[in-house]
Amino acid sequence: MTQATPTADGYDRFAAVAGEYGIEPKRVPPDEVAETIDELATQPAVGTPLPWDGVTLPESVTAEPTMGALEEASTGVTAASFAVASYGSLVLETDHAGSEPVSLFNDLHIAVVREDDIVPDMAAAIDRLGDDLRAGRSSAVIATGPSATADMGALVQGAHGPRRVEVLVVT
């Protein structure tokens, strides 16, 4: 298991590469996460729990959504397990709360990841995923930028998945 070194290098590299996909990550301290999500989210918004101490969803985001709330929502907020600096990627893990559909169905996906959880490259990412996936019925999506297609004659962002992705990196 490779652990990332929590350096500004990791964040800077991640932010620079994510920027190539139109994502501008925001670095925020734990106690400002809720407020920042509130500012970024377009309503209605749904979310799944952020699993770190002192990091919460704002009241404006419906936690524990119903099927109907998911369908109506414009924004989905989820945690990302970790990020891959060299690819600007987020690693989204599936869970019982429904993070997979919440990160997928809405126009805007707001992902929250800890700065300590930025790994340098794909080798480190896959190393970290190996044991998780072998533990059985655990799944992950390496997500880079918004969903996209070129099948309609030109590149369009926002195919079946989100049109836009915002990333909060928790310091």
Place this chain on the structure above:
Amino acid sequence: MSKSKAEHIRHLMATEGDAIGENTRGFNAGRYESVAKLEDYEGLKDRARAIKEDAIENLPALIEEVRETVEANGGTVYVADDAADANRYVREVCDDADADRLVKSKSMTSEEIEVNEALEAAGVDVVETDLGEWVLQVAEEAPSHIVAPAIHKSREEIARLFNAHFDPEAELESAAELTAFARERLGDLIADADVGMTGANFVTADSGTIALVTSEGNARKTVTVPETQIAVAGVEKIVPTVEDLQPFIELIGRSGTGQDITSYVSLFTPPLDSPTVDFDEPTEPLADDGSDREFHLVLIDNGRLSMREDDDLRETLYCIRCSACANTCANFQSVGGHAFGGETYSGGIATGWEAGVHGLDSAAAFNDLCTGCSRCVPACPVGIDIPWINTVVRDRINGGEDLPREFLVDGLTPDAESDGPGVQKRLFGNVETLAKLGSAFAPVSNWVANSTPAAAVLERVAGVARERTFPAFQQTTLVEWMRERDAVPPVSPDRKVVLYPDLYTNYMLVDRGKAAVRALEALGVEVLVPEAPGSGRAPLSQGMIDTARQQAEGVAEVLGPYLEEGYDVVVIEPSDVAMFRSDYERLLPDAEAERLADNSYEILEYVYGLLSNGAEAEALATTDGESVAYHSHCQQRTLGLEPYSIETMEACGYEVTTTDAECCGMAGSFGYKQQYYELSMDVGESLETQLEAAEADQIVASGTSCTDQIGDLLDDEPPHVIELLAPETETR
């Protein structure tokens, strides 16, 4: 002969060629750019290759391991012998799920087994959710590319199709409008689906994870929404461990569409520990453990386990379906997968897949479109020798063909071929016989070959395009010229070279041979030009492997004694350098092939080496800033030899501009064939544009085919690089 094939190709170039060309060239340029960012591209490719070699070697055990892992996770595994077996199983799963609708994400393997047709016959509505596949489902067309299936359709065509088919409230026009329309419509269809079917880019044996490489998010929805998931995958998709995915994740998008990584690399370990989605129950909480899910992994044999036993087709199973071999292929760029493809697969590696899963007939329909230019080999992330697979399959197709009984080619029948390749293949495969006759009867033979009646006969009998002129045979061959000239061998030469008299240099382009001799001697080298047989390139390109092997053995016999004596072998024709350095390992005993490969050099590579070791460029024909546009030869590039020509020209004072057209389009005899003449000229067009744009004082090229083709394109045949650089007079 193949008039209908020529018409088919002409039609595709007119209707789909522009869209295919723009997209594939874009992907290909993106690949070069994206792989250049990797620190260790070659190392990643080597690892990917090693993983696949190992996985296919251990495939039976891996299939059992996957079965155990997936079953332990709560899923089921079915290994289907063939398409019918797979479809029967999938129908049963749909029956058990009472399925009215199955939604699919993109899967070539599902196209191979034609599961859509099988399910629709059983009353199941099948919806393709990949936007490109959906366009084709609406248009009732087949994919033209294995990764970007609707690559042949322009935005305007898709808009016309949707507006006519769906009659939307507001006319659809932009790509964004078309995408939004498709997203909404397919979103509704996915929401009501009972079963989701995906393919698999990779399956890991240790965790039972299905890796899906996508960008639209439709595969994620296809897996997440319905309770029942089916993944259809060829048995060759299994890799041992999760960790083995790393090189593939880094290579697949770069190699294919030139993306560093696609939007989503999903690593699903089904049945998912994630809630299913049911918008018909709006008050139900989303959260759930996914215990209502079921998962079926359908592993398809359909000929693959036989391919695994086949020494020549086995490598096909390493293919990760990235499409690099299609995008990098000059012919594919002109015609796309509707011509360069069989029942399911398209592009260079498709010959292996089609021969293995659908049979030789399906491969025979397009196998000739591979010219063996080899540009796909360095592009392939797992290093498959795709031209060799095409050659082997061509040889097998030849073996099944009836013997033609045309007097014209009786003398050209290769004794070694057990069965008969067609007249056209035999003519080009035995160009050596033709060259000997042509030279003996020159110049009469030149007048006859290029006379109107002879051109018409050649086209009718052997399918030689009448638009082409045959290269002129010379009365005095290079070997004869060397034998007859007055030259005193140097007393203590710096190096000793045997210059291989390739067929083109010896019989037709004798001047470039003389230039090579002058240049080498001016640099202090002793040069001998012995009589030697053809390299075997011509028969090999026609799939006549036995004949090629005989010629290789003849070459090794002639050159062997010189190698013993410490001579270096220098070759002018790049396609023959490629024979000595690469193809001979398939044709000769290992030690013999290795010795020849290690000691043979392309002429400019050798000159570059001499200059690097103290020889003076001043001994050559130098200039002060004259400009040159240079087109390197495809196989020369694959061997990494292009830089030597460029650097040597620069060392002699030339300003060099290079082309990046992957191939000139002539590719040996390909452009001479009547059914491919127009395609060949179409491929040549991008080269012509580049050469003209360079506005150089001189154009030079390295290969016989290239100089022929450029001559036809520009009405002026360019010289070989060595003719530009050789001193005008002999030094000895």
